[in-house]
Amino acid sequence: MSIDMKQFHSVFFEESQEHLDEMEHLLLDLNTEDPDSEDLNSIFRAAHSIKGGSGIFGFDALGSVTHIMESLLDNVRQKKLAITSTMVDLFLSSVDVLKGILESYKSASEIDWTNVNKICERLEQVTRTKESKANDMDGFGFFDEPVSFNTEDGFGFFDDSVVPSQQDAYGFFDDSPVLTDLNHDSTKRESKRVVKNFTHHESQSADFQVTVSEINKVIPQPEIVTAAPPAKIKSIDASHSENSSIRVDVAKVDQLINLVGEIVITQSMLNLIGQRIEGDLGEKFQSVAAELERNTREIQEAVMSIRMLPISFVFNRFPRVVRDLSTKLGKSIDLIIEGGDTELDKGLTEKLVDPLTHLVRNSIDHGIESAEIRADRNKNTTGKVILKATQQGGSIVISISDDGGGLNREKILAKAHEKNIAVGEHPSDADVWQLIFAPGFSTADEITDVSGRGVGLDVVKRNVQSLGGRIDIESSEGVGATFTIRLPLTLAIVDGMCVSVGDQTFIIPLVNIVESMQPLEKDIKTLAGNDQLLLVRDQYWPVLPLYRAMQIEPQFTETHRGIAVLVEANKHRFALFVDGLVGQQQVVIKSLEQHYKRVQGVAGATIMGDGSVALILDVESLSTSIKPPLQHAS
Amino acid sequence: MTDAVAKYKDQEFLTFTLGDENYALDILAVKEIRGYESVTKIAKAPAFIKGVINLRGDIVPIVDLRIKFNVGQATYDEFTIVIVLNIQNRIVGIVVDSVSDVVSLNKDQLRLPPDFGVAFDSRYLLGLATINEQMIILVDINELISSEEMGLFDSHHNDVV
Numbered sequence: 038m039s040i041d042m043k044q045f046h047s048v049f050f051e052e053s054q055e056h057l058d059e060m061e062h063l064l065l066d067l068n069t070e071d072p073d074s075e076d077l078n079s080i081f082r083a084a085h086s087i088k089g090g091s092g093i094f095g096f097d098a099l100g101s102v103t104h105i106m107e108s109l110l111d112n113v114r115q116k117k118l119a120i121t122s123t124m125v126d127l128f129l130s131s132v133d134v135l136k137g138i139l140e141s142y143k144s145a146s147e148i149d150w151t152n153v154n155k156i157c158e159r160l161e162q163v164t165r166t167k168e169s170k171a172n173d174m175d176g177f178g179f180f181d182e183p184v185s186f187n188t189e190d191g192f193g194f195f196d197d198s199v200v201p202s203q204q205d206a207y208g209f210f211d212d213s214p215v216l217t218d219l220n221h222d223s224t225k226r227e228s229k230r231v232v233k234n235f236t237h238h239e240s241q242s243a244d245f246q247v248t249v250s251e252i253n254k255v256i257p258q259p260e261i262v263t264a265a266p267p268a269k270i271k272s273i274d275a276s277h278s279e280n281s282s283i284r285v286d287v288a289k290v291d292q293l294i295n296l297v298g299e300i301v302i303t304q305s306m307l308n309l310i311g312q313r314i315e316g317d318l319g320e321k322f323q324s325v326a327a328e329l330e331r332n333t334r335e336i337q338e339a340v341m342s343i344r345m346l347p348i349s350f351v352f353n354r355f356p357r358v359v360r361d362l363s364t365k366l367g368k369s370i371d372l373i374i375e376g377g378d379t380e381l382d383k384g385l386t387e388k389l390v391d392p393l394t395h396l397v398r399n400s401i402d403h404g405i406e407s408a409e410i411r412a413d414r415n416k417n418t419t420g421k422v423i424l425k426a427t428q429q430g431g432s433i434v435i436s437i438s439d440d441g442g443g444l445n446r447e448k449i450l451a452k453a454h455e456k457n458i459a460v461g462e463h464p465s466d467a468d469v470w471q472l473i474f475a476p477g478f479s480t481a482d483e484i485t486d487v488s489g490r491g492v493g494l495d496v497v498k499r500n501v502q503s504l505g506g507r508i509d510i511e512s513s514e515g516v517g518a519t520f521t522i523r524l525p526l527t528l529a530i531v532d533g534m535c536v537s538v539g540d541q542t543f544i545i546p547l548v549n550i551v552e553s554m555q556p557l558e559k560d561i562k563t564l565a566g567n568d569q570l571l572l573v574r575d576q577y578w579p580v581l582p583l584y585r586a587m588q589i590e591p592q593f594t595e596t597h598r599g600i601a602v603l604v605e606a607n608k609h610r611f612a613l614f615v616d617g618l619v620g621q622q623q624v625v626i627k628s629l630e631q632h633y634k635r636v637q638g639v640a641g642a643t644i645m646g647d648g649s650v651a652l653i654l655d656v657e658s659l660s661t662s663i664k665p666p667l668q669h670a671s
Numbered sequence: 672m673t674d675a676v677a678k679y680k681d682q683e684f685l686t687f688t689l690g691d692e693n694y695a696l697d698i699l700a701v702k703e704i705r706g707y708e709s710v711t712k713i714a715k716a717p718a719f720i721k722g723v724i725n726l727r728g729d730i731v732p733i734v735d736l737r738i739k740f741n742v743g744q745a746t747y748d749e750f751t752i753v754i755v756l757n758i759q760n761r762i763v764g765i766v767v768d769s770v771s772d773v774v775s776l777n778k779d780q781l782r783l784p785p786d787f788g789v790a791f792d793s794r795y796l797l798g799l800a801t802i803n804e805q806m807i808i809l810v811d812i813n814e815l816i817s818s819e820e821m822g823l824f825d826s827h828h829n830d831v832v
Contacts, residue, residue, distance in 0.1 A: 295728040302725075541711060587714040632762045633723065633732040634824060636713055642723060642730045650711040650725050 049090045050143050051284070053099070056083040057139065058353065061132045065356045069122050074114070080128075081110040087135070098138045098148045105160040106131055112164075124163065129357070131156050287383070290343050297333075297340045298625055298644070304333045305646045342380070345526075348426045348435070349377035351386050355397055355424060362401050369408060369419045370401060376426035381433045381526055388504055389435070389524075392497040396437045396520050397422065399494070404441030404518055414515065416440065432506075433526060438519040444470055444512040452478065470510035474498040505531055507548055531626055531653065533643075535619035536602065539589045542651040544624055544643060545613065549656040551603040553618060558597040571601055571612045578603060579663050582614040586638055586662055587652075592616040609660035626653060638662065681777045686807055687754065687767040690742030693805055694767075695774065696812040700756050704770055707733075707751035717822065726755065726762060732823060735766040739821070743768045758816045763823060765816075774807070776800050781809070794818075 060083040063076050084107045091099035106128065112118040134156045141148045304326075311319070311326045352374050363370040405411075405420035412418055423438040446469055453460050453472050461468065472478065476495040501508045506524035525531060533544035534553070560572040561580070569580040580601065584591035593599040593616055601612040624643035629636060629652075640655035684695035710722030710733050719739035723730050733753060737743040745766075753764040784796035795818065797809035817824055 299728050587712075589712055589714075627728070627730050629723065629730055632729060633713075634822075636715065638714060642711070644725045644728065644730075648725055649709070650723050650730055652711065652713075 046094065048284070049094060050139060053087045053090060053139055054136075056087050057132055057136055059083050061129065061357060062353055064125055064128050064132070065360060067120070067125060069120055069125060072113070072120050077110065077114045077120075081107065081114050084110055096138075096142055098150070098153050099135060099142070102131060102135055102138070102153060102156060102160070105157055105164060109160060109164050127159060127163065131160060285343075287344075290340075293340050294344070297337050300333050301337055302644055302646065302648050304329055306648060309647070344383050345380035346383050346386050347378045347380050348386060348389075348433070349374075351389050351393060352377050352424055352426070354390070355393075358394060358397055359401065359422065362398060366402065367407070368401065368405055370405060371419055371421050373421065373423045374425075375423065379426040379428050379433060381524065385433075385504055385524060388500065389522075392500045392522070393424075393435070393437070395493050395497050397424065400437055400439040400441065400518070400520075404439035404443075406442050410442075428526070429523075432532075433524045434521060435524070436519050436521045438517060440517040443514045443516055443518050444473070444510065445514065449473060466512070467509070470512060473510075474508070502548075505546065505548060530623050532621070533624050533653065534602070534621050535645075535651070536583070536600070536613075536615040537592075537617050537619050538583045538587065538615050539591050541587070541589055542619060542645060542649075543583065543587070543615070544651055544653040545602060545604065545656065546640070546653065547621065549604045549606050551605050551610070553600055553602045555599075556597050556601045556612075561596050569596055571596070573603065573612075578610060578612040580612045580614050581659060581663055583654075584614075584616075586659060604656045606657035606660055609657070609663070611660060611663055613654075613656075613659070624651070624653065681775065683773055683775050684807075684809065685754070685773055686771045687752075688743075688769045688771060689736055689740060689767055692742065693771070693807045694810050695776075695800070695807045696754075696756075696810045698773060700758060700812050702755040702757045702762060705753050705755060705764075706749060707747050707753050707766060720823070721766065724764065726764075729762055731755070731762045731764055733764040733766060734816075734821065734823065737766065737768065756812060756816060758813055759824075761824065763816055774800075774802055776802075776809075784808070792820075 060080050063080050063083075067073070067076055067080075084103045088100055088103035088107055091097075091103065109118070109124075110128075113120045113124075134152055138148055138153065140146075308326050308330065311322045313319075314322050355374070356372055359370055359372040400422050401420075405422070406414070406416075408418045411420065421440045423436070425438070426433060426435045428434070446466065449469055449472050450460065450464075453475070456475070456478065458472060458475050458478075460472070474494050474497070478494065498508055501522055501524070504524055506522055509521045509523070510518060511521070512518035531544070532547040534547060534550055535542050535544055537543075554573070556571050562570045562572065562577070564570065570577040571580050572578075578601075580596060582591070582594075582596070584594070591599075596614050599614055599616050600618055601614055602618075603610070603612050624645075626641045627643055629639060629642050636652075638655055638659045640653045642650050642652050645651050683698045685698045685701055686693055686695040688694070708724060710724050712722040713720060713732075716722075719735050721733040721735050723732050725731075735745055737745045747766075750769075751766060752768070752770050753766055754770065755762060755764045780800045780802075781798040782800070784793050784798050795811050795815040797811050800807045800809060815821065
């Protein structure tokens with residue numbers, strides 16, 4: 038074969054990943070008492086598709102596992118074998134193993150064969166118990182599907198090769214013995230038997246024709262048997278095209294987004310020029326420009342939406358997480374997912390997985406009480422965890438709620454005291470809850486292997502912040518707790534306040550801004566060394582003049598003539614002194630590092646409506662330029 | 672050195688002036704030539720890094736070689752020229768006094784660079800050539816722009832600047 042198969046690998050990996058996700062999803066939803074035959078068929082098809090593909094590309098490990106799964110699933114599907122929850126568990130762990138194998142193939146790393154063999158062994162055990170029964174009952178042993186791997190797979194491969202002729206069958210066996218080898222589930226068990234089986238197979242290839250014709254004789258409508266698998270494949274394709282999608286390189290989409298950004302800027306420059314044209318022509322120009330403006334906005338929205346994915350891509354993994362965890366902890370838990378079709382940027386969905394997983398585990402482990410305690414408290418013994426996503430304006434709000442015990446104020450305060458974390462005199466509940474995000478903080482009475490080591494919540498908070506979001510907690514004792522994550526819709530856009538210093542504009546991310554004010558002269562205290570403090574409602578905020586941090590010539594140097602923007606980042610609070618506020622707007626973040634390098638205090642740059650470049654401030658790194666004695670002054 | 676010269680034989684160079692001196696750089700590194708436009712200043716950058724501009728959506732740093740090498744007058748008007756370069760997949764604009772010509776040079780026309788007498792360190796020079804009785808200094812623009820001295824690229828040892 039002269040075609041370079043490698044070019045198809047990435048497509049196969051992606052598709053297999055999707056098939057595995059689908060399989061896992063369906064398995065979790067499967068009702069073992071009365072399994073839906075369509076679901077079973079879908080699971081079977083997913084396994085079949087992966088097997089087919091892995092055969093073509095020579096991914097033996099994938100093929101061997103999916104093959105056994107497929108035969109087992111085929112029995113279930115044909116109601117020859119009743120599905121049990123142990124089997125579902127087994128299938129789920131097979132899916133896990135398959136995911137691992139897929140990852141290994143993707144990264145071209147070593148495959149964990151012990152795991153592969155173990156899962157094959159377990160799957161075969163189930164198959165064998167079934168087989169022995171089947172053989173007793175069924176006289177047509179050879180044609181009985183669970184046993185007749187050769188015939189079945191022969192057909193499978195006939196279907197893959199376009200012309201289902203005998204010639205092809207031979208060609209196939211000759212070309213890739215690996216594949217035929219795969220089709221013997223027994224090969225993985227004993228190398229001796231592999232050889233035996235294999236030679237047996239070779240010798241059989243001559244009378245394969247007989248086998249096929251025999252089948253033709255025995256099975257009344259052989260065409261259907263051969264035709265069935267391709268028909269199935271077609272129907273899968275058809276269902277794909279219903280909500281048809283194409284795979285596009287992210288770089289291409291990003292380029293498109295860039296270009297559209299350029300059009301928007303050019304268009305707004307055109308608008309500015311248009312305003313200077315007078316008379317009839319000017320009016321005409323402006324109406325055309327308005328039309329153009331509307332169209333460009335629509336194009337921009339449409340292009341931005343390409344990167345958007347429903348959040349169900351993240352949420353769908355949680356039924357599994359909850360199932361595993363609740364079994365492990367012996368708690369009975371219902372997971373309710375709402376708003377799974379809320380869309381957000383692809384880059385965000387990928388980075389949300391870890392923090393969300395952590396919070397869900399946290400809710401189940403610490404939040405939901407054990408069944409006995411719940412019964413004591415007159416609660417439903419089945420706990421409830423609600424995962425919910427909504428879009429509110431330009432942000433996405435994701436909440437994880439549980440109906441567990443809630444946070445314990447006293448316990449947290451005591452722990453904070455023990456860990457020497459500074460707490461105000463009469464902290465509000467919200468302030469107390471934020472304490473649990475401190476590094477190394479855990480109030481779990483005992484450390485479980487699920488959570489409680491105190492490494493985590495601070496990481497969750499950091500992750501969320503790095504995505505430009507924030508996290509809040511609401512809790513009431515005995516009723517439950519809700520963690521709410523607010524995120525911008527996309528990574529590429531930040532909500533910011535434009536401020537001016539001298540002739541330059543800077544953007545302060547809105548998430549960092551507490552408030553803006555024009556300070557009174559009497560509230561400004563000057564310390565030795567020209568450092569200033571600003572008194573706001575009985576609290577002193579250190580003042581950082583932006584002109585000094587950015588080394589530019591300002592309009593005002595006296596603090597009371599400009600504007601003080603109170604900002605907060607990572608526990609540091611200070612007042613940024615600027616010349617004036619320009620306005621609030623969403624800006625597209627551009628990288629400075631791509632062609633230059635990182636600049637302290639600057640998170641990135643953006644292009645303003647007039648085509649000029651404005652720097653986006655990184656409040657957290659600016660805070661480090663404030664002298665240490667002032668950092669705790671607030 | 673001879674290897675580097677051989678590599679550039681029969682190649683085209685873009686000549687430009689800095690003060691009274693004529694320089695040339697490999698034309699394949701040139702992305703475009705444009706007029707100087709106002710820049711956004713960057714804090715804590717050396718004086719020769721004027722700031723950044725928006726080049727069709729890319730944020731591109733602008734370096735004034737006249738300030739860097741202390742030649743000519745660093746004035747900015749509508750005739751000020753920026754040569755936009757593509758060096759190691761990064762885009763950098765350099766401000767020069769003027770752009771003159773595109774010349775084709777081969778190995779035989781090149782002489783070894785002097786160790787002194789020009790604004791550039793000889794590390795960044797490929798050699799000298801004489802065209803129409805004028806001396807042209809061939810700059811190894813790749814080496815110059817990516818050098819630590821220019822500080823345009825983050826080096827691995829010192830990524831917090």
